[in-house]
Amino acid sequence: xxxxxxxxxxxxxxxxxxxxxxxxxxxxxxxxxxxxxxxxxxxxxxxxxxxxxxxxxxxxxxxxxxxxxxxxxxxxxxxxxxxxxxxxxxxxxxxxxxxxxxxxxxxxxxxxxxxxxxxxxxxxxxxxxxxxxxxxxxxxxxxxxxxxxxxxxxxxxxxxxxxxxxxxxxxxxxxxxxxxxxxxxxxxxxxxxxxxxxxxxxxxxxxxxxxxxxxxxxxxxxxxxxxxxxxxxxxxxxxxxxxxxxxxxxxxxxxxxxxxxxxxxxxxxxxxxxxxxxxxxxxxxxxxxxxxxxxxxxxxxxxxxxxx
Amino acid sequence: xxxxxxxxxxxxxxxxxxxxxxxxxxxxxxxxxxxxxxxxxxxxxxxxxxxxxxxxxxxxxxxxxxxxxxxxxxxxxxxxxxxxxxxxxxxxxxxxxxxxxxxxxxxxxxxxxxxxxxxxxxxxxxxxxxxxxxxxxxxxxxxxxxxxxxxxxxxxxxxxxxxxxxxxxxxxxxxxxxxxxxxxxxxxxxxxxxxxxxxxxxxxxxxxxxxxxxxxxxxxxxxxxxxxxxxxxxxxxxxxxxxxxxxxxxxxxxxxxxxxxx
Numbered sequence: 046x047x048x049x050x051x052x053x054x055x056x057x058x059x060x061x062x063x064x065x066x067x068x069x070x071x072x073x074x075x076x077x078x079x080x081x082x083x084x085x086x087x088x089x090x091x092x093x094x095x096x097x098x099x100x101x102x103x104x105x106x107x108x109x110x111x112x113x114x115x116x117x118x119x120x121x122x123x124x125x126x127x128x129x130x131x132x133x134x135x136x137x138x139x140x141x142x143x144x145x146x147x148x149x150x151x152x153x154x155x156x157x158x159x160x161x162x163x164x165x166x167x168x169x170x171x172x173x174x175x176x177x178x179x180x181x182x183x184x185x186x187x188x189x190x191x192x193x194x195x196x197x198x199x200x201x202x203x204x205x206x207x208x209x210x211x212x213x214x215x216x217x218x219x220x221x222x223x224x225x226x227x228x229x230x231x232x233x234x235x236x237x238x239x240x241x242x243x244x245x246x247x248x249x250x251x252x253x254x255x256x257x258x259x260x261x262x263x264x265x266x267x268x269x270x271x272x273x274x275x276x277x278x279x280x281x282x283x284x285x286x287x288x289x290x291x292x293x294x295x296x297x298x299x300x301x302x303x304x305x306x307x308x309x310x311x312x313x314x315x316x317x318x319x320x321x322x323x324x325x326x327x328x329x330x331x332x333x334x335x336x337x338x339x340x341x342x343x344x345x346x347x348x349x350x351x352x353x
Numbered sequence: 354x355x356x357x358x359x360x361x362x363x364x365x366x367x368x369x370x371x372x373x374x375x376x377x378x379x380x381x382x383x384x385x386x387x388x389x390x391x392x393x394x395x396x397x398x399x400x401x402x403x404x405x406x407x408x409x410x411x412x413x414x415x416x417x418x419x420x421x422x423x424x425x426x427x428x429x430x431x432x433x434x435x436x437x438x439x440x441x442x443x444x445x446x447x448x449x450x451x452x453x454x455x456x457x458x459x460x461x462x463x464x465x466x467x468x469x470x471x472x473x474x475x476x477x478x479x480x481x482x483x484x485x486x487x488x489x490x491x492x493x494x495x496x497x498x499x500x501x502x503x504x505x506x507x508x509x510x511x512x513x514x515x516x517x518x519x520x521x522x523x524x525x526x527x528x529x530x531x532x533x534x535x536x537x538x539x540x541x542x543x544x545x546x547x548x549x550x551x552x553x554x555x556x557x558x559x560x561x562x563x564x565x566x567x568x569x570x571x572x573x574x575x576x577x578x579x580x581x582x583x584x585x586x587x588x589x590x591x592x593x594x595x596x597x598x599x600x601x602x603x604x605x606x607x608x609x610x611x612x613x614x615x
Contacts, residue, residue, distance in 0.1 A: 086445045087444070116445040118441060118442075120438035122440075123439065124366060126369065126373045127366060127369055131366075131369060135365075136442070138358070138359075138362040139362055140448075141355070
């Protein structure tokens with residue numbers, strides 16, 4: 046458990062990550078993901094409870110824990126005035142590696158990450174995606190058995206995101222254990238063996254990506270209309286095909302419903318809307334998102350809180 | 354020893370910046386150079402030192418003023434580091450806990466040494482001379498660096514307590530200006546009125562300046578021996594003061610660093 050003043054950031058969260066697997070910690074801003082990572086990486090101490098990482102107690106032997114973990118956060122923790130090589134060498138040295146080995150390992154990682162040509166440029170000149178990769182490389186310098194990735198791809202473009210995912214998969218194939226936090230269901234789906242959904246510092250669901258998606262339903266049908274009356278009509282039309290609770294944004298004229306057979310539901314709804322002479326601004330099918338998971342699991346939308 | 358190795362790694366990281374961050378260069382090289390030239394030419398002509406050469410008297414004062422102000426760099430540098438994500442990386446690494454602060458104080462000694470070299474060359478150019486022995490000169494330079502090293506631990510504490518690097522400069526200028534001006538840095542302390550004279554005599558900046566002047570042989574001939582105890586024992590007083598600063602502020606700074614978390 047962890048409290049910040051009156052705000053309880055973590056409240057009885059229980060996690061277990063088997064060696065060599067990826068656990069995805071999925072939740073909105075303020076759910077307590079970063080707090081959990083901070084405790085497990087010894088940056089903060091819990092007010093109550095215990096944790097062991099790679100067999101070491103985080104409270105009684107934090108230094109030993111630090112030598113066995115790598116952390117890559119949501120903000121690229123690199124020195125922007127140093128070059129890529131200098132950054133990695135510095136981190137290697139601080140892991141206790143001899144200078145030459147730290148340097149060799151840094152160069153090796155840059156080659157793996159296809160950043161060799163940029164090796165001797167200060168990171169200031171790097172794009173956001175490149176900095177993130179250097180940050181991740183920093184977490185890998187000492188080849189730690191456990192990796193903590195706190196929203197590693199938040200704010201990245203799809204291409205950089207895909208490249209980062211590939212790197213992470215590579216590590217896992219090599220036997221690394223990973224705890225990954227993310228706001229994206231897709232990311233957890235892509236990388237995690239098991240997903241824990243958290244909200245307000247508590248685990249609200251646990252399972253594989255498939256299991257979670259099955260609970261949320263396969264697809265979602267979104268309808269966009271204008272006018273309060275039309276929204277109400279659209280609601281009742283969608284309710285007929287929905288297999289779970291509807292989500293309504295009356296102000297924006299948006300109604301969303303989980304459906305089992307997407308195409309069939311789409312044409313049913315289209316016909317019904319036309320029969321009522323409701324002007325459709327937009328209509329479409331999409332894969333479930335974190336919001337949908339939350340709607341299904343908690344009955345409320347993924348809220349955005351202050352602490353994260 | 355891992356503290357020494359980690360602190361050196363951090364110091365190395367800080368020193369790489371001097372080549373890449375223009376602000377650092379200005380602070381370390383341009384500003385000290387400017388002070389020597391400004392004081393020498395602006396005040397040099399209008400202030401008379403009985404029996405001596407003002408420029409020669411002045412240089413030691415500028416040395417001490419510069420190294421004392423140089424210590425603020427430790428504070429603003431740390432405050433800047435604490436704002437960045439990099440600090441979380443450091444905290445998650447198996448490094449010595451005090452290495453980030455200790456490394457900063459070490460790199461600042463190097464910065465200060467560089468400033469002193471620049472000022473010495475500029476000083477020689479405007480007529481300052483080392484009139485004592487080489488050994489005395491080495492002792493004088495060593496004392497300057499040791500004092501600034503000790504003082505940088507005080508600034509480290511300030512840097513770790515304030516929210517942004519800018520606050521360090523604003524907060525410390527209020528202390529450092531009186532500290533370096535109510536002293537014998539730019540004028541002999543005898544010329545100060547009443548209570549200011551007493552403050553100046555006990556001010557460690559005065560004793561440091563006096564000790565350095567004595568070692569450089571820059572005390573004008575015929576100057577009466579100082580009557581105040583700290584100035585009579587300037588070397589001892591300055592060294593003792595520096596040691597006390599380290600003993601008191603180094604543990605506080607380390608504590609502050611460990612406690613500050615985002």
